[in-house]
Amino acid sequence: MSVQERKQRERAVRERLIVATARELAEQQGWDAVTTRKLAERIEYSQPVLYSHFRGKREIIGAVALEGAAEMAVAMRTATGAAEGPRERVAALAGAYLDFAAHHPAVYDALFQLDGGLAYAQEDTPEPLKDAFAAMLESLGEVAGDGVHPGxxxxxFWAALHGIATLTRAGRLPPEGAEQRVELLVDRLALV
Structure with missing residues (x-):
């Protein structure tokens, strides 16, 4: 292995450590607790080292969001892959999405609430975000109904799931009725 390859590998390891540490800190204490100073202390590197990887917190949030989008896509595909029939796939998709939002609130915030400097629904949208949307489209496209553009x-459907996830987490929707909300959403929107 060349010196250049070793340095690139070490840089990638440091970058993964920064992202993992930011994510862990955000999940434990919220995004307000994530500062370059705290990250530098936790990973035992100087702040200039952090800045050599990311220009600031915004880019770190973006990196967490991209990692989260990839994980969310896997979770949705895993859930829908085990389901039989279109309605079951849509229900499994909704469940996987809401479970991800509930179990990874800081990642969910990085994806959809905070400014990570990422382009959504544009030509330059990063691949992990496109793939997460594609994971939804794979199951939802078949139930869109005649004359309705699948995208x-x-x-x-995604906006409805986001609303349920956000309102539930904020305590604005009571926990009882959670399953019925998903069933209602699936039954009313997914034409199977």
Whole structure:
């Protein structure tokens, strides 16, 4: 292995450590607790080392979001892959999405609430974000209904899931009725 290859590998390891540490700190204490100073202390590198990887917190949030999007896509595909029939796939997708949002709140915030400097629904949207949307489209496209654009339907269904996830987490929707909300969403929007 060349010196250049070793340095690149070490840099990648440091970058993964920064992202993992930021994510862990955000999940434990919220994103306000994530500062370059705290990250530098936790990973035992100087702040200039952090800045050699990321220009600041915004880019770190973006990196956490991209990692989270990839994980969310896997979770949705895993859930829908085990389901039989279109309605079951849509219900499994909704469940996987809401479970991810509930169990990874800081990652979910990085994806959808905070500014990580990422482009959404544009030509330059990063691949992990496109793939997470594609994971939804794979199951939702088949239930969009006649004359409805599958992408538009997926955006609408996603917006409904996001609303449920956000309102539930904020305590604005009571925990009882959670399953019925998903069933209602699936039954009313997914035409199977």
């Amino acid at each position: 538009l339907f997926t955006e609408t």
